[in-house]
Each structure stands twice: as C-alpha cells, then as structure tokens.
Amino acid sequence: MMNSGLLIIDKPSGYTSRDIVNMVGRFLNTKKVGHCGTLDPIATGVLVIAVNDALKILEFMSNDTKEYIATVKFGISTDTLDISGNILEQNKNYFLDVVKLNDVINSFKGKYFQEVPLYSSVKVNGKRLYKYAREKEAVLLPKKEVEIFEIELLSYNHEGFSFRTVVSKGTYIRSLIRDIGVKMNILCTMSNLRRIRQGIFSIDDAISLEDIENNRLKFIPIEKPLSMYHSEIIDGYLEKKILNGSILDNLYDKEIVVFKNKDHKALAIYKIYDKNKKKIKPIKVLKKRD
Numbered sequence: 382m383m384n385s386g387l388l389i390i391d392k393p394s395g396y397t398s399r400d401i402v403n404m405v406g407r408f409l410n411t412k413k414v415g416h417c418g419t420l421d422p423i424a425t426g427v428l429v430i431a432v433n434d435a436l437k438i439l440e441f442m443s444n445d446t447k448e449y450i451a452t453v454k455f456g457i458s459t460d461t462l463d464i465s466g467n468i469l470e471q472n473k474n475y476f477l478d479v480v481k482l483n484d485v486i487n488s489f490k491g492k493y494f495q496e497v498p499l500y501s502s503v504k505v506n507g508k509r510l511y512k513y514a515r516e517k518e519a520v521l522l523p524k525k526e527v528e529i530f531e532i533e534l535l536s537y538n539h540e541g542f543s544f545r546t547v548v549s550k551g552t553y554i555r556s557l558i559r560d561i562g563v564k565m566n567i568l569c570t571m572s573n574l575r576r577i578r579q580g581i582f583s584i585d586d587a588i589s590l591e592d593i594e595n596n597r598l599k600f601i602p603i604e605k606p607l608s609m610y611h612s613e614i615i616d617g618y619l620e621k622k623i624l625n626g627s628i629l630d631n632l633y634d635k636e637i638v639v640f641k642n643k644d645h646k647a648l649a650i651y652k653i654y655d656k657n658k659k660k661i662k663p664i665k666v667l668k669k670r671d
Contacts, residue, residue, distance in 0.1 A: 445580030
C-alpha cells in the first residue's frame with residue numbers, strides 16, 4: 382500500500398524546507414511531497430510534511446498558529462535579519478534596561494503591521510523579494526498585519542536574550558526581533574530559532590532525519606488535522622455521489638463538512654456553495670480510501 386499521510390519532522394539547522402521535502406520524496410520514491418509552514422535554513426524544529434493524499438489538505442492547515450523559541454544577539458544588524466547574513470551595522474555601545482526589555486517585548490502582544498524581510502519569498506510585482514536582494518535592485522518592502530498571541534521573555538544577559546512566542550500565519554520572527562530592537566534603541570538580530578509547535582502538532586510528535594533514513598516513520602492520518610471540522614459518516618449511494626464530486630443539499634448547517642466512510646476515513650471536504658446557500662459543493666475530493 383502506498384504511504385500517505387503527514388510526517389512531522391524536527392528539521393535541523395542548515396537545511397531548507399525544500400531539502401527535507403526532497404529527502405522524504407527520494408526515500409519514499411514519490412514526487413507527491415510538500416510542506417506547510419516554511420522554516421529558514423538557520424531555524425530548527427517542527428516542519429509538517431505531506432505525502433501523497435495528504436497534499437490535498439495542506440491549505441486547511443496553513444492558517445495554524447505557530448509557537449517558537451528565539452534567541453537574539455545585541456549590537457548587530459544584518460541584511461537577512463539573522464546571523465547568517467552580511468553585517469550592515471555594529472554598535473556595542475548600548476545600555477540594557479531589563480525592565481524596558483520586558484515591557485517592550487510585551488508591547489508587541491496583539492496585532493501590528495510588520496514589514497516583510499527583504500530576504501523572503503514574498504512576491505512584489507511578480508518577483509520574489511530575495512531576487513531583488515540578490516540583484517541589488519531597490520524595492521519597497523510590503524507590510525502586512527500579523528498577530529502575536531503570546532510572547533514572554535525567557536532569559537537575558539548583556540549579549541542578548543531569548544523569548545517564547547505564539548504567532549499568526551505569516552509572522553516573521555526575524556522582523557519581530559528587528560522591531561523589538563528598534564523600540565529598545567539597540568541593534569538586534571536573530572541568532573537561533575526553534576519552532577516547537579505548528580497548529581496541533583508539537584515537537585513531541587516529530588521524528589528526526591535519522592529516523593527517516595532508518596525507516597522509522599510515523600505517519601499521521603489526514604483525519605487528525607481535519608478533526609476540527611464537522612464530519613459525517615456515509616456509505617452506499619451517497620458515498621458514490623461524493624466521490625464523483627456531486628453538489629449536495631446543505632442538511633448540516635455548517636460552513637465546512639468532512640465526509641468519511643464507515644471506517645472513518647476522510648473521503649471529501651465540502652463547503653457552502655456560494656451560488657446557492659442551500660447547497661454544499663466539494664472543495665477537495667480524496668480518492669477512495671482503503
């Protein structure tokens with residue numbers, strides 16, 4: 382039987398998210414592999430990998446909150462906003478006020494407009510920002526609203542500090558650190574980042590690259606992340622209609638409905654039909670599950 386489901390990888394530093402995807406694809410001999418929630422090469426921790434059928438549900442996980450532990454170095458700024466970049470400025474002549482540091486960190490709780498880093502994959506006028514950077518072409522960096530749900534100072538010394546935070550989709554921790562530094566009037570750059578949770582998946586669910594190489598895989602069925610939506614168990618005629626992508630009467634009074642077979646395997650995801658609120662239509666139909 383073909384492997385299908387989610388793998389939670391503890392990504393080590395030095396690898397891109399695409400590196401991990403390629404590694405899993407080669408090991409499982411499939412091109413149907415993707416990831417949710419990119420991690421920069423310097424970052425470690427939870428990387429959600431989807432294999433085969435699981436690719437179809439990635440969009441239902443992309444809005445998940447993410448939890449990080451970050452480490453910050455004082456007195457330096459770089460073009461990438463982390464220590465892997467080229468140094469732009471150094472200033473060791475700063476005074477660390479711990480009370481102010483704690484107050485500034487806590488001031489970021491809530492929503493704010495964050496400037497996207499130059500070294501990122503965000504597109505401006507159809508071109509990714511990192512390409513502007515590499516070609517030394519000027520570009521106006523966009524801002525977008527992000528939300529910091531939780532943030533707390535964990536440790537500090539004269540060289541820097543560490544903190545834990547829970548953030549919304551699209552939040553750049555590198556940018557958050559820069560913005561904390563601006564408020565502190567101290568140059569700050571990210572020296573380490575570890576993602577310890579994405580949505581319902583924590584670092585405790587993760588396997589290592591060594592586990593992959595030694596075939597110690599822990600596939601998580603797609604039903605787990607879909608459990609947050611209303612589900613209906615079906616069989617017979619209705620099951621055939623659903624697998625054929627038929628539009629159905631909306632009998633469920635829900636925005637999204639996950640239909641499962643008698644073995645509780647997800648068959649399709651439906652949502653309210655925009656053209657007729659009394660109907661629901663398929664947005665993802667999974668092939669017949671064994």
